[in-house]
Amino acid sequence: MYGAVIHAPGDVRYEQRDDPTIEAPTDAVIRLAATCVCGSDLWTYRGTNPITRPLRMGHEYVGVVEEVGSEVRTIAPGDFVIGSFMASDGTCEICRAGYPSRCVNVVSMGSLGAQAELLRVPWADGTLVATPGAPAPELVPSLLAASDVLGTGWFAADAAAVGPGKTVAVVGDGAVGLLGVLAAKALGAERIIAMSRHADRQALARRFGATDIVTERGDDGVERIKELTNGLGAHSVIEAVGTQESMLQAIRSTRAGGHVGFVGVSHGVSLPGELLFYSEVHLFGGPAPVRRYLPDLIDRIWHREIDPGLVFDLTLPLAEVAEGYKAMDERRAIKTLLQP
Amino acid sequence: MYGAVIHAPGDVRYEQRDDPTIEAPTDAVIRLAATCVCGSDLWTYRGTNPITRPLRMGHEYVGVVEEVGSEVRTIAPGDFVIGSFMASDGTCEICRAGYPSRCVNVVSMGSLGAQAELLRVPWADGTLVATPGAPAPELVPSLLAASDVLGTGWFAADAAAVGPGKTVAVVGDGAVGLLGVLAAKALGAERIIAMSRHADRQALARRFGATDIVTERGDDGVERIKELTNGLGAHSVIEAVGTQESMLQAIRSTRAGGHVGFVGVSHGVSLPGELLFYSEVHLFGGPAPVRRYLPDLIDRIWHREIDPGLVFDLTLPLAEVAEGYKAMDERRAIKTLLQP
Structure with a gap:
């Protein structure tokens, strides 16, 4: 064969x-x-x-x-x-x-x-x-x-404690991130913010249920998420990239007590303990x-x-x-x- | 005054x-x-x-x-x-x-x-x-x-998803760690492993409900926890120190799918993304x-x-x-x- x-x-x-x-x-x-x-x-x-x-x-x-x-x-x-x-x-x-x-x-x-x-x-x-x-x-x-990719996006949404009434942000517009949007919608999220700067992926994110698109990244991306969430950050954030930038963006976009579900395979990521301690977000992820x-x-x-x-x-x-x-x-x- | x-x-x-x-x-x-x-x-x-x-x-x-x-x-x-x-x-x-x-x-x-x-x-x-x-x-x-200290130990146990039938390990034998033992007992844990090398603190840990004492630290400490848990690690681990060594010890002592509740105020901690990804443990903590x-x-x-x-x-x-x-x-x- x-x-x-x-x-x-x-x-x-x-x-x-x-x-x-x-x-x-x-x-x-x-x-x-x-x-x-x-x-x-x-x-x-x-x-x-x-x-x-x-x-x-x-x-x-x-x-x-x-x-x-x-x-x-x-x-x-x-x-x-x-x-x-x-x-x-x-x-x-x-x-x-x-x-x-x-x-x-x-x-x-x-x-x-x-x-x-x-x-x-x-x-x-x-x-x-x-x-x-x-x-x-x-x-x-x-x-x-x-x-x-669907199972992984679904796990990310589950790990991020997505559910009715929640605002969800999705970092990463590859297949897993897009299917994280689909999972968030299926699991009843109220508002789904897809972070993407590519028109075709934005369109698919909207088709899967995204209610908002954020094109900014890094500090600006975090700032936009905060603006959209009364200054608090999202309840649930799906991380579907695996880089230092995307992990920090995900953690910093999450409100205190909120949940980050991370499924991007980590490459060169190092998370400061102080950030994890004071951000007080639930962090869970890995191979779905x-x-x-x-x-x-x-x-x-x-x-x-x-x-x-x-x-x-x-x-x-x-x-x-x-x-x-x-x-x-x-x-x-x-x-x-x-x-x- | x-x-x-x-x-x-x-x-x-x-x-x-x-x-x-x-x-x-x-x-x-x-x-x-x-x-x-x-x-x-x-x-x-x-x-x-x-x-x-x-x-x-x-x-x-x-x-x-x-x-x-x-x-x-x-x-x-x-x-x-x-x-x-x-x-x-x-x-x-x-x-x-x-x-x-x-x-x-x-x-x-x-x-x-x-x-x-x-x-x-x-x-x-x-x-x-x-x-x-x-x-x-x-x-x-x-x-x-x-x-x-009690509220913080209690939060750590809660963050570590302590409950009936669970095996809990506690990293740190200060007041918070010891009260993490007390909380684990009160919340119904089946087995509570206190990590301590001080006789007075070991005695108090036992009084609070510890069923096992592990005196080893670092790699040896992780190995001992694995030996006591059928090679899998504890279901729930309470981290009550805040150093790089204690955080890594806590994460590595937890089984896949298990929970780490960390409340030691982080000082100089940096967590490798790959460890977090492949250990697949829930991580939650911060100011209780x-x-x-x-x-x-x-x-x-x-x-x-x-x-x-x-x-x-x-x-x-x-x-x-x-x-x-x-x-x-x-x-x-x-x-x-x-x-x-």
Whole structure:
């Protein structure tokens, strides 16, 4: 089979690789219906994460089960499934507490390479969720989004304690930030302020439920949020970038007692203790426990209550994966869907 | 009247000062029944916080109301009252949300100097709580503790999501850490691990409800907590020191999805974003919203359910305030109570 391999910054290739097989009795092998490029893949593509050997890429996936190991109980060949970007056993104390992305037996799906025709999924029972049947083709992008970016935006909104009556600010206008807007809307937020300076992303943010757009960043961005919130800051702030500037902007845009949900993968961030102490905001984030949200998210997509697939503004054959990365790197695309 | 003034590191004097008076119609003036020295006062005493001019000291107080301003409604002369170390109006949006220590009109009681015979309390209705009557003398230390250290330890336990079935670790064996142990016990924690290497403090921790004592610090301390928690870390960790080492120890001792409640006043702390992201712990802390907890804490003390006054192991006349600081600085005392 074929899949994506990165050899050096900017050098993603579509290459023949061995077909994955069942290695453990808890594994499944799926044939991908769709996969995609993540904003976090760009940390590698741009060389921020070092590349010391050729790496398989991709951790977002939907597809049809080809084969399962002898201990798999809840998933069967022929099922259309979605899974998290982190495989989790579903039974450990951390999984049962709701944090499957930190399962004691976690496997990063990125290490297996989901930008491919076939994918081995460890801990199939704990990781995958089957849809009620074969999905209508137009639902596939939204189901794919649930694998990471929707689940991650949803977790950020949950971590930021979004709910009815709340004012929510969203730092970051990539797919995760935009789906944080969608999640905030779905969770009943009263006012949703999207921080974006790109017209196409602003438009999508409004479509997902943003009530206000703030184009300023840094100190000016914080000032604008304060102006819009009676000088207090937002109740809930979603951080979906992962830089020092975005984290400080998020914390400083939050009112005392409010909540920051941060899901941008941290790169070079260092937070002053004094700021955390005196800002008195709840801070919670990390790799999203997507699996916890999947049944609910699939249900909402299935009943067409939400349409997160709108974040895909470029669709390419998997063979053109290199162009998919390039378009996102150059900000010509918000998110690239790849069809094997 | 007389009160404590610090002139330079280590130089606390008992000096004559002007009697406080009602300055705003929302003020009260109280005659102190007891006051005390806080671990956070030592940051100033030791010169970590710069002293550019003589400063009044003290922010913990109980006493009898002498006089109230014309707009005060809930407190009257003759009432025995306790208040938070932060005066708050009780009516702003932040107060109503439960964060009075970050009130938009907050006044730090430390700036007014509670180590004195008389004290002006701004926002009397929002700040002070009257006891059901004149307290028995043996309850006064516990009521005084509620003004800061008990309320702060309680907030830390609340911020750390302590509750039934939880394993709690407490970093810091000062008065706040020890009262964090008491709070954890009162809030139903199953197991409480106190981190301390001092026999007297270990004994008090056990009296307050600690089930385990860990004497190791840093990496070794984290390792011990992991050993005691099936390799996962504690559900809830209370941080009551405020240094880089104690914050990292607290975060690393917490399981994924767990909660850190930090109340040690941050000094020179810088938290790596990557640690926060991948540890996936809830982080919340800051100046404790003591006023929110006061009615409940007074009730528990009044009914002798808790005895937080045990943290006072040295009682001196207020005139000997300098010795009160010295004893705490030299760790000869956990906490000094001062009698005007």
